[in-house]
Amino acid sequence: QVHLKESGGGSVQSGGSLRLSCVRSGDISRYCMAWFRQAPGKSREGIAMIADNGNTMHAESVKGRFTISRDNANNAKNTFYLQMNSLKPEDTAMYYCSARTRDFATSCPPGEDSYPYWGQGTQVTVSS
Numbered sequence: 001q002v003h004l005k006e007s008g009g010g011s012v013q014s015g016g017s018l019r020l021s022c023v024r025s026g027d028i029s030r031y032c033m034a035w036f037r038q039a040p041g042k043s044r045e046g047i048a049m050i051a052d053n054g055n056t057m058h059a060e061s062v063k064g065r066f067t068i069s070r071d072n073a074n075n076a077k078n079t080f081y082l083q084m085n086s087l088k089p090e091d092t093a094m095y096y097c098s099a100r101t102r103d104f105a106t107s108c109p110p111g112e113d114s115y116p117y118w119g120q121g122t123q124v125t126v127s128s
Contacts, residue, residue: 002026002117004097009122012087020082020122022097027078028052032100032108034115035068035082037093037124044096048082049108057107062091087126094121 008020022033034049047059048068056068065086071079080097098115102108 002028002099004099004117004119006095006097006119006122009095009124011125011127014087014089014126014128016087016126017083017085018087018124020084020095020097020124022080022082022119024078024080024097024099028099028101030102032102032115033068033070033080034098034100034108034110036096036098036112036115037091038096039090039093042093044112045093046110046112049110050080051102051106051108053102053106055107057110059110084124087124089126089128092124092126094123096121 003025005023012018031052032049036044036046038044047062049057050068067083069081097119099117100115
């Protein structure tokens, strides 16, 4: 069984940085890990994905500011990060970590319906 736990959210001023972490328990040998966010009154948006083969994808709304990565140390290989720089007030949202088994495609799907495993979320608030 797969469980996901996010941490690292908080309040920051515009232009600041935060790093979100996601720890996965339960093994997925061929995986996609993804970060989604949902602002009040808006639908959930996929913003970054990373596959076991190292392929990454970042949404246009965060490209150049956010970076998804994984911890390659043997004792932390189930830990994934979202480094968020140059934060803007419009980045304010609940951020969710999600996971799925990667199919035979080399990249990860961007839609939330493709991901069966979800964390509880961590709140990010950016003030102007």
